[in-house]
Amino acid sequence: MSEYILRTSGLTKKYKHTTALNNVNLSIKKGAIYGFIGQNGAGKSTFIKLVAGLAFASEGSIELFGEIDPEKLIEARKRVGTIIEGPALFPHMTAKQNLEVHRVQRGIPGKECIEKTLALVGLQHTGKKKTRNFSLGMKQRLGLAMALLSEPEFLILDEPINGLDPMGVVEIRELLLKLNREKGTTILISSHILSELNLLATHYGIIHDGKLLEELTAKDLQEKCQHYLHIKVDKPHQGVAVLEEELGTKEFEVMPDGIIKLYKFVGEPGLVSTTLAANGAVIEQFMPMGEDLEEYFTKLIGGGNHE
Numbered sequence: 001m002s003e004y005i006l007r008t009s010g011l012t013k014k015y016k017h018t019t020a021l022n023n024v025n026l027s028i029k030k031g032a033i034y035g036f037i038g039q040n041g042a043g044k045s046t047f048i049k050l051v052a053g054l055a056f057a058s059e060g061s062i063e064l065f066g067e068i069d070p071e072k073l074i075e076a077r078k079r080v081g082t083i084i085e086g087p088a089l090f091p092h093m094t095a096k097q098n099l100e101v102h103r104v105q106r107g108i109p110g111k112e113c114i115e116k117t118l119a120l121v122g123l124q125h126t127g128k129k130k131t132r133n134f135s136l137g138m139k140q141r142l143g144l145a146m147a148l149l150s151e152p153e154f155l156i157l158d159e160p161i162n163g164l165d166p167m168g169v170v171e172i173r174e175l176l177l178k179l180n181r182e183k184g185t186t187i188l189i190s191s192h193i194l195s196e197l198n199l200l201a202t203h204y205g206i207i208h209d210g211k212l213l214e215e216l217t218a219k220d221l222q223e224k225c226q227h228y229l230h231i232k233v234d235k236p237h238q239g240v241a242v243l244e245e246e247l248g249t250k251e252f253e254v255m256p257d258g259i260i261k262l263y264k265f266v267g268e269p270g271l272v273s274t275t276l277a278a279n280g281a282v283i284e285q286f287m288p289m290g291e292d293l294e295e296y297f298t299k300l301i302g303g304g305n306h307e
């Protein structure tokens with residue numbers, strides 16, 4: 001069997017006036033938690049809809065569980081659980097009744113999965129409460145329960161933590177990690193809450209204006225997020241002269257507020273601070289720093305030519 005759960009090739013979706021997806025080649029390995037990052041309108045939902053079979057591609061192909069043939073893709077999609085643009089719930093029904101309807105619609109055998117899944121998402125005590133009276137967070141969790149009812153091998157979640165309170169976010173994160181670790185569930189999770197993906201994802205795909213700009217592993221990201229020494233001295237021009245003349249480096253940037261970001265000697269802060277001080281610079285701030293996912297993302301989508 002292919003080591004990939006999902007692979008797309010040249011996937012393109014054109015609407016009348018918009019190319020929502022442009023030649024996307026994306027791949028997700030079995031067991032990955034794939035963080036799908038993009039601003040509003042970048043094309044995340046469109047991509048997810050095509051994979052879930054809710055819309056047709058204009059060009060390109062989708063391979064799911066090694067299947068590419070449209071007939072076989074229908075079967076392969078039965079192994080996938082999805083939440084797209086918030087769950088479609090019957091407001092006059094309880095959580096249990098909603099799950100029962102979903103179970104019958106999807107042809108999932110055995111009622112026992114309902115109680116088990118409700119407990120998994122922490123909704124086992126909602127009893128007779130109708131879902132119209134649920135908080136947004138409870139609705140999100142019920143949506144997740146629907147996606148999990150058939151114990152899917154691949155879970156696709158479009159912005160699953162929107163509207164959750166901080167505790168809810170932690171619970172969903174722990175649940176997803178548990179599913180991934182204990183059941184080996186592969187997860188595609190789109191979000192614009194980058195700090196949240198940072199705690200979950202093993203891989204990232206960054207999409208902008210319908211184009212997949214980059215795919216990278218969490219390890220790659222860590223390495224790419226440049227580390228630097230953040231230095232503030234009383235006279236930045238003097239600090240710069242010391243770095244150039246005494247330490248022989250030009251690997252720094254001077255920010256508009258005078259902060260110097262030094263990309264060299266990151267592992268030798270003592271050498272840098274003593275050299276600066278010995279040459280008359282008054283050090284006001286001095287600390288090692290690293291960019292995070294958010295900064296990396298902003299730099300990538302803002303940084304020039306994406307053609």
Ligand SMILES: Nc1ncnc2c1ncn2[C@@H]1O[C@H](COP(=O)(O)OP(=O)(O)OP(=O)(O)O)[C@@H](O)[C@H]1O
Nearest residue numbers: 015018019020038039040041042043044045046047
């Ligand atoms: N049915 C449609 N008809 C026309 N244009 C569409 C349609 N659906 C999406 N688009 C356009 O395609 C582009 C990508 O939209 P998409 O919803 O996939 O982005 P997204 O990354 O999921 O953003 P969001 O987080 O806002 O949902 C947008 O410019 C959007 O306006």
